[in-house]
Amino acid sequence: MILRLACLVARRAGWLSRRLGRGGGTTVPGVVLLRLRPNAVAELGAQLKHGAILVSATNGKTTTTRLIVAAAEALGLRVVTNAEGSNLERGVATALLLGTGDGPADLAVLEVDEAALPAVTRALQPRALVLMNLFRDQLDRYGELDTLVDLWRDLLDDPTAVTESCTLVLNADDPNLADLGRSRSNVVWFGIDDASHALTERAHAADATRCRQCGHAISHDVVLLGHLGHWHCTNGDAQRPAPTVRATAIALAADGQAITVAIDDSPLTMRSGLAGLHNSYNLTSAVAATYALPGIHGHRAEAARAIAATPPAFGRGETVVVNGRTLNLLLAKNPTGVNQNIRTVLSGAEPVHVLALLNDRTADGKDVSWIWDVDWEPLNDRLASLTLSGERAWDLALRFRYGGFDMDKLAVEPEVPAALDRAIAATPAGETLHALPTYTAMLDLRAELTRRGLVDEYWSEP
Amino acid sequence: MTTPTVRLCHLYPDLMNIYADRGNIAVFQHRLAWRGVRLEVTEVSLGDALTGEHDLYYLGGGQDRDQDLVADDLQTKAAHLRSAADDGAAQLYVCGGIQLAGHSYVAANGDRLPGTGVLDLETTAGTSRLIGDLVIDAELEGESHRVVGYENHVGRTALGTGCRPLGTVVHGYGNDGASGAEGACRDRVIGTYLHGPLLPKNPWLADIVLRWALDHRYGDEAPALEPLDDHYESAARTVAEKRATLNR
Ligand SMILES: [Zn+2]
Numbered sequence: 001m002i003l004r005l006a007c008l009v010a011r012r013a014g015w016l017s018r019r020l021g022r023g024g025g026t027t028v029p030g031v032v033l034l035r036l037r038p039n040a041v042a043e044l045g046a047q048l049k050h051g052a053i054l055v056s057a058t059n060g061k062t063t064t065t066r067l068i069v070a071a072a073e074a075l076g077l078r079v080v081t082n083a084e085g086s087n088l089e090r091g092v093a094t095a096l097l098l099g100t101g102d103g104p105a106d107l108a109v110l111e112v113d114e115a116a117l118p119a120v121t122r123a124l125q126p127r128a129l130v131l132m133n134l135f136r137d138q139l140d141r142y143g144e145l146d147t148l149v150d151l152w153r154d155l156l157d158d159p160t161a162v163t164e165s166c167t168l169v170l171n172a173d174d175p176n177l178a179d180l181g182r183s184r185s186n187v188v189w190f191g192i193d194d195a196s197h198a199l200t201e202r203a204h205a206a207d208a209t210r211c212r213q214c215g216h217a218i219s220h221d222v223v224l225l226g227h228l229g230h231w232h233c234t235n236g237d238a239q240r241p242a243p244t245v246r247a248t249a250i251a252l253a254a255d256g257q258a259i260t261v262a263i264d265d266s267p268l269t270m271r272s273g274l275a276g277l278h279n280s281y282n283l284t285s286a287v288a289a290t291y292a293l294p295g296i297h298g299h300r301a302e303a304a305r306a307i308a309a310t311p312p313a314f315g316r317g318e319t320v321v322v323n324g325r326t327l328n329l330l331l332a333k334n335p336t337g338v339n340q341n342i343r344t345v346l347s348g349a350e351p352v353h354v355l356a357l358l359n360d361r362t363a364d365g366k367d368v369s370w371i372w373d374v375d376w377e378p379l380n381d382r383l384a385s386l387t388l389s390g391e392r393a394w395d396l397a398l399r400f401r402y403g404g405f406d407m408d409k410l411a412v413e414p415e416v417p418a419a420l421d422r423a424i425a426a427t428p429a430g431e432t433l434h435a436l437p438t439y440t441a442m443l444d445l446r447a448e449l450t451r452r453g454l455v456d457e458y459w460s461e462p
Numbered sequence: 463m464t465t466p467t468v469r470l471c472h473l474y475p476d477l478m479n480i481y482a483d484r485g486n487i488a489v490f491q492h493r494l495a496w497r498g499v500r501l502e503v504t505e506v507s508l509g510d511a512l513t514g515e516h517d518l519y520y521l522g523g524g525q526d527r528d529q530d531l532v533a534d535d536l537q538t539k540a541a542h543l544r545s546a547a548d549d550g551a552a553q554l555y556v557c558g559g560i561q562l563a564g565h566s567y568v569a570a571n572g573d574r575l576p577g578t579g580v581l582d583l584e585t586t587a588g589t590s591r592l593i594g595d596l597v598i599d600a601e602l603e604g605e606s607h608r609v610v611g612y613e614n615h616v617g618r619t620a621l622g623t624g625c626r627p628l629g630t631v632v633h634g635y636g637n638d639g640a641s642g643a644e645g646a647c648r649d650r651v652i653g654t655y656l657h658g659p660l661l662p663k664n665p666w667l668a669d670i671v672l673r674w675a676l677d678h679r680y681g682d683e684a685p686a687l688e689p690l691d692d693h694y695e696s697a698a699r700t701v702a703e704k705r706a707t708l709n710r
Binding site for chain 1: 477479480482492525526528531594595612614657658663694698702705
C-alpha cells in the first residue's frame, strides 16, 4: 500500500479506536501503519526538514524531551513529539503520523525506549542522540544493564544508523555512557560540576561499579546520583570526560531550582519549576542538546528561557490540592528514581507523609524485587505517616518491616480510594502528602482524583 | 552471658546483588534480632581471603560480566566452602548463586565457568530466559510449605545424585522449565532460583536456615527461635501466589 493511503487508514483506525472508547490513541495508528508499511518510520522521518533528535535514558527521558521541544519551539521550529508512555517504535510511528498531518514538520524530538533505540535510530538516522543515563530498571524486560550498554555500543558503531553528522549528547557523569563516547569526535559531553550536592556514598542500587575497559573498580570522588558523579577507574585507564556543558552552581528548593549552566565557560542562570538534582541533569542535558538544534546560533538565551519555563510533566512533581492538603505526585519507576524522589521529599522541613503505591503489571515491571534496592531508610527519622497501596502493597509493607520502620505509623490499603482517604486523614490540613506510585498505580490514582473532580482526565494524546 | 551471635559470610555483596539480595540479609538480621540473637556480617569479595569460621554463607545473583569475575575468584574459596558445607554450616545460594555453587556453568558460546562444587549440579545456558512468578512446594526438615518468588534466568540446571530438589514447581519454570524440579539441597545447603527477594515472603524457610546456623554454632545449647507474628509475610505470600496463578 502506498504511504499516503497507509497513513489515511492508520489515522482512521486511531480515530475509530478512540470513538469506541478503547483508548490506544498513541499506539493503534502506529501499529496499523507499521503493519501496512513496515518502513513508515523511515519514510515519514525523511519528510522532516531538519530530521530528528532522539532522547533515551532509564530516567528523565520524558522530561528532557519536553524541555528540548520547548527550546526548539522557541526558535520558531514546528516540532513533532510523542506522548509519554508511547516511546516504542509504534509510538514513534504514531507521533510522526499525527504530527505530520498538516504537512511536513521541521523537526522531530522523540523520547525512545532504551531497548527500542536501535530500531528507531536505524530508521531515522537522527541529527542528534541524547543519552542521559542507564540505571537498573525492570530486569524482567531487558535482562541486564550490561546487555543494554552492549546494544547501544553496537548502535553507535553502526555508521548507517549513527552517521558522521549525528551529534552525540552524552552524560560524562555516567561511567557506562562515558565509555560509549570514548574516542568518538562528535560528542557534546554534559555533567554536573557543583560538588556541594555530593552524597557521602554510592546508593545501594549503584550499577556501574566496574570499569568497562579493564574490569577494575570504578571510584568516585563525588557521587551525585546513583552511580553518576565524578569518577575514575582505579586502574587509571578511564575517567570522567571534561564536560563542555556543565552545571556549575545549583540551588535546590522544594518547588524548583536555580541552576547555572556554563557552555564553553559562558554561564547562563535559569530558574526552573522542576525540583531535585535529577532535574538538574534533565535541564543540563536539554541545554546541551540545543547544540544540535538548527538555527541555535545567536539564540541560546531564548532556548534556555524556554527550557526554564517548562512545567513538570505528568506525575513528575505535579501538585494537586486534595481536601486542603497538597498532593505531590512523584512517579516511582526504579531504585534510582525513587531514591531521588526521597531526597526531594526530605528537602522540605516538615514531618513527612507518604503514600506509596506498588503495582506489578507489565508497565510497572512484574518483578517487584526492585523495591528492596531503594534506600527508603533516610525517611525513617522524619516519617509521620505512611500509607501503602496497590496490588503489591503487602510487599511494600515487608520492605518497611525489614527496613526497621515503626509499623504503627504504617497502614496497608491495597485499594486506591481507601488508601487515598487514609493518607489524607493522616496528613494535617495545610501540609503535603507525597505520593510515590509506580506507572500503572499513577494511572489508578489519577483516575481516582478525576472521579473526585480534582484533576482533568488524563488524555495521553500527542 | 554474652549475646548469642550468628556469623554470616556474605559473598561478593558488591557484585552479586541485582535481585534484591539485600532483602535476604535484612531478614536474617531482623528475625534474629527479634529473638535476641545478633548477626555478625563479614563481607568477602574479589581478592579477599575466605578464612575463619562462619555459621551461614550467602551468595546472590549478578550480571553475566560480574558473574565471570566472581567465578574465577571463587576457585580460591571453593575448598573452604565445600568443607564448611561438610562441617554443617548453613549455605544459601540464590539465582546466579545456585549456578556458581554447582560444578560448572556452560554459557551460550560454549565457555565453561567453573563452580565450587558445593552442590552436585550442572547448569547450561538455554536459548530463552525463564522469567515470571514462581511458586513451589518446598520440602525441608520433613515439612512441606508453599514458597513464592520470582525467577529470571537463562541457565538450565540439572541435578546429580548428590543433591535433591528444594521443591516441586506449582507455577513457573524452576530449574529447567521441564522437570518440575526447583532448586537443590544437601545437608544444610540450599540453592534456588527464587528471588523477590526469597526470604521476606517465606519466613518458614528463613527460620529453618537460621536454626541450622544456630545449631552449627551452639549445637544443643542453641537458643530456640520463638514464633513471630508473621501476618504481613502471610498476606504478601497470598498475594504473590494469586498473582502467579492469574493468567496475565
Ligand atoms: Zn579501567
